[in-house]
Amino acid sequence: MALTLTQMRYVNKAFWRNPASAFFTFALPLMFLVIFTALLGAGQVLVGGRVVHLSTYYVAAMASFGLITACYNNIAISLTFQRDTGVLKRTNGTPLPAAAYFGARVLHALLVSVVLVALTAAFGKAAYHAEVPSGATLARFAVMLVIGAATFCALGFAITAVIPNADAAAPIVYASILPLLFLSGIFIPIGDNAPAWIHWTARVFPVKHFVDGLRAGFLGTTFHWSDVLVVAAWGLAGLLLAIRYFSWQPRT
Amino acid sequence: MVDVISVDTARSAYAVEVRALAKSYGSVPAVVGVDLRIGHGAVVALLGPNGAGKTTTVEILEGYRRRDSGEVAVLGLDPGRQRAQLKPRIGIVLQSTGVDRYLTVAETISMYSGYYPHPRPVDDVIDLVGLTGKRNSRVVRLSGGQQRRLDVAIALAGDPELLFLDEPTTGFDPSARHEAWQVVRNLAELGKTVLLTTHYMDEAQHLADRVAIIAAGRIVAEGTPATLAGRDVARPHVRYRLPAATPPPTDLGGQPTPDGFVELAPRDLTQALHQLTGWAIEHGVTLDDLQIVRPSLEDVYLQLTGDPAAATVDATAPLTPGKPG
Numbered sequence: 333m334a335l336t337l338t339q340m341r342y343v344n345k346a347f348w349r350n351p352a353s354a355f356f357t358f359a360l361p362l363m364f365l366v367i368f369t370a371l372l373g374a375g376q377v378l379v380g381g382r383v384v385h386l387s388t389y390y391v392a393a394m395a396s397f398g399l400i401t402a403c404y405n406n407i408a409i410s411l412t413f414q415r416d417t418g419v420l421k422r423t424n425g426t427p428l429p430a431a432a433y434f435g436a437r438v439l440h441a442l443l444v445s446v447v448l449v450a451l452t453a454a455f456g457k458a459a460y461h462a463e464v465p466s467g468a469t470l471a472r473f474a475v476m477l478v479i480g481a482a483t484f485c486a487l488g489f490a491i492t493a494v495i496p497n498a499d500a501a502a503p504i505v506y507a508s509i510l511p512l513l514f515l516s517g518i519f520i521p522i523g524d525n526a527p528a529w530i531h532w533t534a535r536v537f538p539v540k541h542f543v544d545g546l547r548a549g550f551l552g553t554t555f556h557w558s559d560v561l562v563v564a565a566w567g568l569a570g571l572l573l574a575i576r577y578f579s580w581q582p583r584t
Numbered sequence: 585m586v587d588v589i590s591v592d593t594a595r596s597a598y599a600v601e602v603r604a605l606a607k608s609y610g611s612v613p614a615v616v617g618v619d620l621r622i623g624h625g626a627v628v629a630l631l632g633p634n635g636a637g638k639t640t641t642v643e644i645l646e647g648y649r650r651r652d653s654g655e656v657a658v659l660g661l662d663p664g665r666q667r668a669q670l671k672p673r674i675g676i677v678l679q680s681t682g683v684d685r686y687l688t689v690a691e692t693i694s695m696y697s698g699y700y701p702h703p704r705p706v707d708d709v710i711d712l713v714g715l716t717g718k719r720n721s722r723v724v725r726l727s728g729g730q731q732r733r734l735d736v737a738i739a740l741a742g743d744p745e746l747l748f749l750d751e752p753t754t755g756f757d758p759s760a761r762h763e764a765w766q767v768v769r770n771l772a773e774l775g776k777t778v779l780l781t782t783h784y785m786d787e788a789q790h791l792a793d794r795v796a797i798i799a800a801g802r803i804v805a806e807g808t809p810a811t812l813a814g815r816d817v818a819r820p821h822v823r824y825r826l827p828a829a830t831p832p833p834t835d836l837g838g839q840p841t842p843d844g845f846v847e848l849a850p851r852d853l854t855q856a857l858h859q860l861t862g863w864a865i866e867h868g869v870t871l872d873d874l875q876i877v878r879p880s881l882e883d884v885y886l887q888l889t890g891d892p893a894a895a896t897v898d899a900t901a902p903l904t905p906g907k908p909g
Contacts, residue, residue, distance in 0.1 A: 427742070
């Protein structure tokens with residue numbers, strides 16, 4: 333455990349010194365929040381039988397988007413890069429346990445996610461008077477956040493198995509996540525009156541369940557523990573696939 | 585695979601002991617029976633052309649690849665089954681390298697030190713590889729040679745007994761190579777056992793106590809750089825050039841060579857030289873470019889690795905230099 337924490341500190345140092353990773357992770361969700369709210373913020377959408385202001389809707393959506401980027405995208409892309417440049421192979425030749433290496437990545441992604449969600453919520457509250465979870469809602473919100481972060485990290489580890497090389501990492505990661513982000517109402521609000529097939533498709537994948545869970549914290553809609561279970565099931569599947577197919581060496 | 589000779593892992597006199605190691609990728613054999621012994625504290629170079637099986641052999645010893653058959657003991661441990669116990673005791677410099685580019689030299693080495701039970705002090709490691717001036721530079725700002733030295737530093741961080749250096753200087757300019765060689769010599773002075781692979785003759789000659797030549801998946805010769813494949817006992821050749829239209833002395837023999845020399849391999853060198861120079865003085869002939877040559881390490885290497893048939897040459901037999909082949 334001490335080894336995991338020490339390792340996480342180095343991951344953190346490297347993360348903040350890489351301007352691209354820090355920018356994409358933190359600035360992008362906030363930038364999107366400002367843009368979407370400026371364009372559509374005056375509107376309303378029907379979610380779970382409640383009328384919700386789009387500004388609040390987007391605070392929840394961008395917090396989710398930020399977390400998914402920090403966990404799934406960041407881990408998949410940076411791990412593929414590390415695999416291809418031989419960092420992983422070198423690490424695999426040292427006594428560092430694999431669990432400590434992966435644990436450090438997950439902990440770091442979780443840490444970044446918490447900061448990111450807090451930042452988005454604070455910005456939303458200050459600029460758009462968005463509601464921010466508190467009390468029991470906050471506790472449920474935190475559970476979904478932690479399970480969600482762990483799941484998207486596990487899926488990030490798993491997807492590297494089908495990424496042939498570092499050049500292909502970003503395209504494959506975005507191709508796999510962007511459609512789900514749209515289907516799950518991250519960018520374009522999906523209210524109760526959206527086409528049924530969109531609801532049904534989105535329901536299979538973890539993104540919508542995760543977003544619904546976080547949204548419940550912001551919008552006061554009903555929190556379903558089943559959402560947490562579906563997300564966790566995806567996380568477990570990702571973890572098992574990662575354990576089976578993860579490669580420490582370049583795939584070429 | 586049944587092998588009657590089992591390696592006594594507990595009391596191995598060797599840092600590395602390999603017997604009849606074999607490994608194929610699909611139907612393509614990469615290593616077809618490597619035997620190798622490396623004493624504690626020795627610097628051994630595994631020399632061979634690309635595709636000869638160097639990296640496969642070394643990566644099996646490091647635990648990265650699994651062998652198909654054969655016996656392998658590294659520091660008395662089986663890298664296939666006891667990799668976790670082996671890892672803290674070895675240092676590995678891989679052919680293709682990678683480190684986090686945003687950490688500094690000192691941070692990188694501290695990070696890796698933290699993985700080992702008995703690390704070497706970080707500043708000690710930095711001094712050893714000559715990166716003291718770059719201690720607080722980010723890795724991304726190091727030159728190629730400096731990055732390679734950082735690779736060695738990382739491999740040294742855990743104060744290993746045995747170091748693997750896979751082609752440590754490939755792609756280096758001459759000054760960077762000499763710097764890297766100095767680092768390897770420092771390791772030897774610390775008493776570390778070093779197994780390095782290379783395809784540079786001079787590297788093997790400068791660094792190694794012993795050289796093993798690998799070709800087509802097996803060791804074809806093994807010995808000190810000076811005596812490898814009987815270099816030291818091979819009959820020396822005398823070469824000289826005569827002025828135009830001067831016939832060579834009839835009683836000495838010798839063959840004309842394409843580059844305009846006369847070449848002979850006398851049984852008694854002293855006698856032959858005396859005869860030759862005596863003849864020259866007597867006839868008032870100037871002997872241009874009089875040379876006495878022995879097969880270089882490169883000659884030996886080329887002969888042993890040049891064609892597949894050479895792989896079956898008896899490695900202990902003295903070579904006959906100058907022979908076509």
